[in-house]
Amino acid sequence: MSAASPGIESATSVSIGDGAEESVVGGKRVLLAKPRGYCAGVDRAVITVEKALEIHGPPVYVRKEIVHNRHVVDTLRERGVIFVDETSEVPEGGLVVFSAHGVSPAVRAEAEDRNLRTIDATCPLVTKVHKEVNRFARDDYDIMLIGHAGHEEVEGTSGEAPEHVQLVDTEEDVDKVAIRDPSKVVWLSQTTLSVDETMERVDQLRERFPEISDPPSDDICYATSNRQVAVKAMAAECDLVLVVGSANSSNSQRLVEVALQAGARDSHLVDFAHEVDESWLSGVETVGVTSGASVPDVLVMELLEWLADRGWIDVQEVTTANEKISFALPRELRSGSNAGHSRVR
Numbered sequence: 001m002s003a004a005s006p007g008i009e010s011a012t013s014v015s016i017g018d019g020a021e022e023s024v025v026g027g028k029r030v031l032l033a034k035p036r037g038y039c040a041g042v043d044r045a046v047i048t049v050e051k052a053l054e055i056h057g058p059p060v061y062v063r064k065e066i067v068h069n070r071h072v073v074d075t076l077r078e079r080g081v082i083f084v085d086e087t088s089e090v091p092e093g094g095l096v097v098f099s100a101h102g103v104s105p106a107v108r109a110e111a112e113d114r115n116l117r118t119i120d121a122t123c124p125l126v127t128k129v130h131k132e133v134n135r136f137a138r139d140d141y142d143i144m145l146i147g148h149a150g151h152e153e154v155e156g157t158s159g160e161a162p163e164h165v166q167l168v169d170t171e172e173d174v175d176k177v178a179i180r181d182p183s184k185v186v187w188l189s190q191t192t193l194s195v196d197e198t199m200e201r202v203d204q205l206r207e208r209f210p211e212i213s214d215p216p217s218d219d220i221c222y223a224t225s226n227r228q229v230a231v232k233a234m235a236a237e238c239d240l241v242l243v244v245g246s247a248n249s250s251n252s253q254r255l256v257e258v259a260l261q262a263g264a265r266d267s268h269l270v271d272f273a274h275e276v277d278e279s280w281l282s283g284v285e286t287v288g289v290t291s292g293a294s295v296p297d298v299l300v301m302e303l304l305e306w307l308a309d310r311g312w313i314d315v316q317e318v319t320t321a322n323e324k325i326s327f328a329l330p331r332e333l334r335s336g337s338n339a340g341h342s343r344v345r
């Protein structure tokens with residue numbers, strides 16, 4: 001098989017299960033995106049909960065889903081984690097972990113008022129955006145936060161300076177926002193957006209506010225943009241792109257959109273292999289496979305096995321970047337045994 005698409009650094013063939021023994025059926029092949037799956041922030045958040053369980057024993061409370069993935073949440077629940085929507089549901093003095101998406105100062109204050117013991121698993125790249133909000137609010141800027149209404153990350157980030165932040169989700173929102181001083185307006189963004197869509201929103205904002213300032217550095221994180229680049233590299237060759245990820249995972253949903261925009265004929269989001277509708281495979285030769293930043297690779301391997309059972313045994317990995325990023329554990333958990341990966345993989 002030839003390399004999947006121009007611009008791809010390297011492509012290797014890998015065999016799944018017993019597939020190496022079989023012959024390729026027709027033109028059936030799988031293009032497997034790399035990078036895909038777990039990012040450094042998700043890995044850190046899951047290890048944080050695992051370590052909290054190890055050190056303190058169950059129950060460990062987690063405010064909201066630690067990361068947006070059903071498999072991860074269900075596995076941790078089985079081990080003794082209790083997921084709550086608000087800290088008010090945690091018994092006085094209980095141990096609560098804040099999720100990778102971050103929390104507002106009001107949530108921290110409420111936890112303190114209730115004497116909760118807290119561990120903060122907010123991804124450092126989300127914390128970076130919180131700091132930017134604080135900095136621009138201190139300088140009395142109007143902050144246009146590009147993001148999805150109702151997403152936990154956006155709630156936490158806006159909550160740093162609600163009187164300065166206005167959410168820009170849709171094109172219509174651009175017309176609705178109001179500013180006080182055209183020379184003191186800045187745009188920031190949620191970390192898990194579509195890069196292209198965000199730039200469209202920025203262009204619209206700039207039309208209204210020509211002096212709008214850019215963020216000091218990219219807010220869309222490396223993991224989100226790397227996964228989008230990998231999907232774009234293979235999408236035009238794919239009849240179907242399957243994205244493993246949960247419906248509430250922003251970056252996973254964006255991968256479906258990016259695949260379609262980049263030329264895939266069809267694309268769907270599935271949590272598990274058994275959710276693939278066999279009718280999607282009708283007339284399909286090339287299937288692209290990727291996964292969101294909160295997805296353990298075991299779920300992708302299960303999907304590859306499911307596809308292999310149906311004749312897609314030729315798997316080519318399409319590599320557009322090699323990620324080597326990792327984050328230190330939260331301060332509350334740092335010890336000599338910080339190394340390694342989470343066990344929910």
Ligand code: SF4
Nearest residue numbers: 039041042123191221
């Ligand atoms: S997707 Fe990006 S911001 Fe979110 S947890 Fe992963 S690295 Fe952090």
